[in-house]
Amino acid sequence: MKSFFKIFFASMLAIIITGVITVLIFIGIFASLVSSVNDKPVAVKENSILKITLDNEIVDRATDNPLQNFDFMSMKSNQKLGLYDILKDIKKAKTDSNIKGIYLELSEISAGIATVEEIRTALLAFKESGKFIISYSDFYSQKAYYLASAADKVYVNPQGLVEFKGLGAELMFFKGTLEKLGVEPQIIRHGKFKSAIEPFILDKMSPANREQTITYMKSIWDNIVAGISETRKITSTELNNLADSMKIDNAAAALNYKLVDGLKYKDEIIAELQNLSGVSEKDGLRFIGLANYTKSPEKKEEGKKGLAKEKIAIIYASGEIDMGEGEDQKIGSESLSKVIRRARKDSTIKAVVFRINSPGGSALASEVIWREIDLTKKVKPVIVSMGDVAASGGYYIACPADVILADHNTITGSIGVFGVLWNGQKLMNEKLGITVDRVTTNTHSDIGSVFRPMEDAERAVIQKSVEEIYDVFITHVAEGRRIEKAQVDSIGQGRVWSGVNAKEIKLIDEFGGIERAIEIAIEKANLENYRIVELPRQKDPFQQILEQLKGDSQESAIKQYLGFSYKYYKNLNELLNLKGVQARLPYYININ
Structure with missing residues (x-):
């Protein structure tokens, strides 16, 4: 019996100690995350390079909540990026004497094409400063390449790939599923193009929906092609031919058709950035990411003192x-x-x-x-x-x-x-x-x-x-x-x-x-x-x-x-729980 109680109480003590340690670890993480919100201003060193990766989702305004999108399994934060913060940082870097240039390391970009266009416009404005923009990736998604095409030089890994195929959209229809379930959608609408309800009553796009989708997608693609054409000095006709023929099937083809300026490995990119930023190999590159650069103080304009009232x-x-x-x-x-x-x-x-x-x-x-x-x-x-x-x-x-x-x-x-x-x-x-x-x-x-x-x-x-x-x-x-x-x-x-x-x-x-x-x-x-x-x-x-x-x-x-x-x-969950008369888009639009 004594042996039983010894084992029992030892087990209970172990559970209690484990619980206390777990709570202390959580409190430590919690305190660290909260304190990170109020970090002190970051000082930017001389000859620094603003590094832009855009790995996380981009929203108009990022939250201050450090636990937002925190993955407790990997203990990593997938904090969303704020578009306005990104735009302010690029604009600030334009006149920041400590920033020598921008390095883009892009692959997949979790943002809409209009958001990418705003960032691209900001990069083009940054180039007016005479500072460099270098882009490098092992793989460029089409959206990432559109953004990268604003750079002075675009590089890709010799065994990498540049995606360039045009835009496509796939729509999902639930008519057959609802019929099998015995659920009838009862639709009341105004407007022949109001196709929000089509997924529930059709098994494919209506002619009107197909017409509007083709119209706006072609308009968006034409704008993307025009932007790439201007910065890469390739005609729109050539670019469309490349997309139609699927000729960009490897890195060498991307170089051959002038979508990129060179095929390089990461060490070669580092050497080029060292040369451009004026730092020695011994000192190493001085990258500063968007998260930290946002915390760097902006220089006040001359003649402006204190906090403006208006x-x-x-x-x-x-x-x-x-x-x-x-x-x-x-x-x-x-x-x-x-x-x-x-x-x-x-x-x-x-x-x-x-x-x-x-x-x-x-x-x-x-x-x-x-x-x-x-x-x-x-x-x-x-x-x-x-x-x-x-x-x-x-x-x-x-x-x-x-x-x-x-x-x-x-x-x-x-x-x-x-x-x-x-x-x-x-x-x-x-x-x-x-x-x-x-x-x-x-x-x-x-x-x-x-x-x-x-x-x-x-x-x-x-x-x-x-x-x-x-x-x-x-x-x-x-x-x-x-x-x-x-x-x-x-x-x-x-x-x-x-x-x-x-x-x-x-x-x-x-x-x-x-x-x-x-x-x-x-x-x-x-x-x-x-x-x-x-x-x-x-x-x-x-x-x-x-x-x-x-x-x-x-x-x-x-x-x-x-x-x-x-x-x-x-x-789908939103559509199934609609209440009252709706003024909303026909479906989730994901353009790739």
């Missing part, structure tokens, strides 16, 4: 639009409206740059946000900067602005609305053997029930609502863009456009990213001494961590398991 507010609207409070990558009508309202009433904020990256969502939520932007425009300049996508509800909230900017490769338009109700009667009765009986006080008390099909009278009522919302939508666009309502209807109907198309039909005013939007805001507000504030204000990192630890662990587990495919699961 401000330009950048208000971010990223993700699906819905009612209520939002979250990191989801727009909530209530929370965003409060932010816009406060910015409007703040006399120190002289102009608003409204950065939109959204495929749309709830039509009602879009209307709530539209109202606040419309009121704000009447008291101070509002400049919209569109990101990768600002379509349907994303365009709805943009249309009142004084000026609307988009990149050539932005996806926008999709001016149309729809509603969807699910009928699962066949699934319940025939597949599962479940029947549902009902009691109602009025004729249509159970309208919208998933256990029966809609009646004609109910469909007519919802169709009328959809038509009314569409009419309000195109009226807002006509008034905001100062064009005829009939013209808006002709380019609306739910049709998706690229940024280039959108400028031709007056949905946007000019091409440009967030930096250009800020320039216009400064001009319109007639500012000289000002500072930039980013809204909504981020929560304290400690509070964010606590909220994340209390958050939905199931969602995190799914995201971890599915990895890159998580966005398809998320998009």
Whole structure:
């Protein structure tokens, strides 16, 4: 018995000690992550090189939460990169005497093509300083090569590859699955191009959807080819021939057809960078990454002292639009409206740059946000900067602005609305053997029930609502863009456009990213001494961590398991849980 208790208590003590050690380790990691948010300013050494890798996902605005996207299995942070931070860093490096040049080490880039275009534009502006940009990779994805083509020299590993094949899109359809399950999607829509519901009712693209997809994809590809053509001095015809013929099948072919300037190994690149930056082999290269360079202080302009009182507010609207409070990558009508309202009433904020990256969502939520932007425009300049996508509800909230900017490769338009109700009667009765009986006080008390099909009278009522919302939508666009309502209807109907198309039909005013939007805001507000504030204000990192630890662990587990495919699961889940009339893009658009 004594032996038993000795073993028992020894085991208990071991468990307790292990638990305490685990907690202490976690607290150490936790404290380290929190303290990393408030690191001291980083000093940039002489003859440094700004190294840009873009390994992690790029979003418009990075969070301060150090646990966001932290992988506890590998104990590594996959912190997202903020586009505005990247653009500021490139601009700062242009005049930083300690930065000799930029080194791009690119492979896959987890960002939309419009985001890549903004970074590419910033790199081209950096080259005006006379400083070098060198790019190297073992493998360039097509998106990475588009960005790398802005460099002075583009190198690839002798056994590497440059992907160059044109754009392609694959759409997934669920009609057959729903039929087998016995679930009927009941669709009410306005607009022949409003194809958000096509995955549920068709087994392939409709002619209208195929037409719009080909149109905007060709526009985006033409812009990519034009950009590469300009910097690489290869004609657009030659580039398209290379894509069609699949001739770029190895590194030697990429060199032969002038897509790259040389085939080199990493040690040869290091030697070239040492020569360009003026450091000896003994001293070694002085790389500084984006994460650290963001923390380096920016030199104050001459004549400007202290903290400027007058401000330009950048208000971010990223993700699906819905009612209520939002979250990191989801727009909530209530929370965003409060932010816009406060910015409007703040006399120190002289102009608003409204950065939109959204495929749309709830039509009602879009209307709530539209109202606040419309009121704000009447008291101070509002400049919209569109990101990768600002379509349907994303365009709805943009249309009142004084000026609307988009990149050539932005996806926008999709001016149309729809509603969807699910009928699962066949699934319940025939597949599962479940029947549902009902009691109602009025004729249509159970309208919208998933256990029966809609009646004609109910469909007519919802169709009328959809038509009314569409009419309000195109009226807002006509008034905001100062064009005829009939013209808006002709380019609306739910049709998706690229940024280039959108400028031709007056949905946007000019091409440009967030930096250009800020320039216009400064001009319109007639500012000289000002500072930039980013809204909504981020929560304290400690509070964010606590909220994340209390958050939905199931969602995190799914995201971890599915990895890159998580966005398809998320998009399907959103479509299956739609509520009310929607103003949103037809499907998840992934262009490669």
